[in-house]
Amino acid sequence: MKEQDHRDEELEKIEVSLLLEGIYQRYGYDFRNYSHPSIYRRIRHRLKLEGLAEISALQGSVLRDADAFRRLLSDLVIPVTELFRDPEMFLAFRRDVAPELRRLPYVRIWHAGCSTGEEVYSLAVLLHEEGLLDKARIYATDINEDALQRARDGMIPIDRMKQYTKNYLAAGGKRDFSSYYASNHGIVMLKPALREKIVFARHNLVTDSSFNEFHVVFCRNVMIYFNTQLTNQVHELFYESLAQGGFLILGGRESLSFTPLAERYETWNDAQRIYRKTM
Structure with missing residues (x-):
């Protein structure tokens, strides 16, 4: 048997x-x-x-x-996301990364595997509050065109906003969160000003190459579904895409440890998986 x-x-x-x-x-x-x-x-x-x-x-x-x-x-490609998901990471970004980005004349950010866009919009809110959004451009990519279209629409069911507001405050939010959206017939529409600095586009981490040089790369909870070979391949892509001194931000279950590129980064915030390219 x-x-x-x-x-x-x-x-x-x-x-x-x-x-x-x-x-x-x-x-x-x-x-x-x-x-x-x-x-x-x-x-x-x-x-x-x-x-x-x-x-x-x-x-x-x-x-x-x-x-x-x-x-x-x-x-x-199951999308699992929410506004200010893992608020501790956004708080760490606000405290540990934003001050470094202020030194730059402009900021390019790649959010790889953006799903339906909630974390991208969270980042836009954070950059706005830290005085960085006007000089920033966020490139948000995903393999799933349906998810990207939802992200472009910027619409969120209103029943999720209580949890999202809680996340926002835990992430160090500085304003009334409702000032970032308007609600109508049970749907929340994020303010257009947040979307103006975001470019949504299809990109396949497995088959597509680098398309710009970035100061920050977000890729959170995507590589947990990859085997070791593919994980290392994607890390090579991110390394090639990061400017010297750029930041790589991974998900809580992901790490640079035991990858071929680990020695080319310094750990900026270990708990929140924030790394900085050093060579």
Whole structure:
């Protein structure tokens, strides 16, 4: 029985590999070096929703039907975000990074894996309060065009604003948070002034190259889904994209430790995963 279970597991790994290769060849999205347990759970979830028994059947559906692919894509790139998510990180950025950015004549920031934009808008609010927004440009990118469109719209359900206001205050907010948005019929619309300094664009961390030199790169809770090979590849991309003395900010479950580039940064705030490029 155990031998049969092993064979079934190996067969499913092959099916997953073929599905991901097909997606890459057909649509250009590369999930081949994502963590297998994570990607497998999401594929099984989509199988259940589609009423399919085998991964091979899902492959046929996805390769022939763009709508089926978009449904699977929504599972593979699950957006988990909120305004001022992890407020301690934003507080650390306000205290430890913003003073360094004030020394610069202009500031370019890349927010990679921006999802639906909540953290990007949080950063815009923070930069405004620290007197940096007027000389800043934020490039917010994601692999998912649907998520990017939601980010461009800048609309948020009003029932989330109580938690978001709490996050804002914990992040060192200096004003009445309601001054940054207007509400209408249960929807919150963020003020246009926050969006003027943000460029939303599609970018694939796996297949696309660097497109500018940045003083700050945010990539939080994205690489937790990557295997070691892909994680190191993306770190190379960020290193190439950062100006000397630039800051790299990762998620709480991510670290530069044990990566080939660890010695080229200094730890600026270990608890909040803020690093500064030194060489």
